[in-house]
Amino acid sequence: MTEHASSLRIGHGYDLHRLEPLAPEGRGRPFILGGVRLEHSLGPVSHSDGDALYHAVTDALLGALAMPDIGQLFPNTDPRHDNEDSSVYLLEALKRVREAGWTPTNLDCTIILETPKVGPVKLGMRQNIARLLGMDLDRVNVKGKTHEGVDAVGQGLAVEVHVVCLLVKA
Ligand code: MG
Secondary structure, eight states, rough: OOTTTEEEEEEEEEEEEEEEEETTTSSSSOEEEETTTOOOOOEOOOOOOHHHHHHHHHHHHHHHHTTHHHHHHHHHTOGGTTTTTTHHHHHHHHHHHHHHTTTEEEEEEEOOOOOSSSSSGGGHHEEEEEEEHOOGGGEEEEEOOOTOOOOHHHHTTTEEEEEEEEEEEE
16 A cells, blocks of 8 residues: 555545424424524434534544444434534544544535525535534535435435545544
């Protein structure tokens, strides 16, 4: 392996949360994504606060180093994580990455959500992730896409997120 290749790692994180009417009508929680509160009649069904973007970032960081994933570190059967602020997961992943001698250098995030539109709030999501990870804003990207009305995501019944993250040897 070349010196260059051994100093880079890539991670992919994926998450999906079902969206339901907000409690008490349904089991949806207030819709928080990338630390930003979205105005919507539906919200994620989740044990934690249901922030699918923070969950996918967490798994991208951990996955890059083949570390235990978010479900292994924070099992949804553990009542301590009920209604947990998902930034806790992200910061724990960052701590483990740094302790292993690595640092995130850039992230590219794709949110697939039929409604509401991500465009007006994606800067706030980028700022939140950059702040938590201690990165410059131009190293964190967030894109919003719809699912073109196709299948359950396209019918607005779920939010889906993909994240890729590059780590470098610190
Ligand atoms: Mg999740």
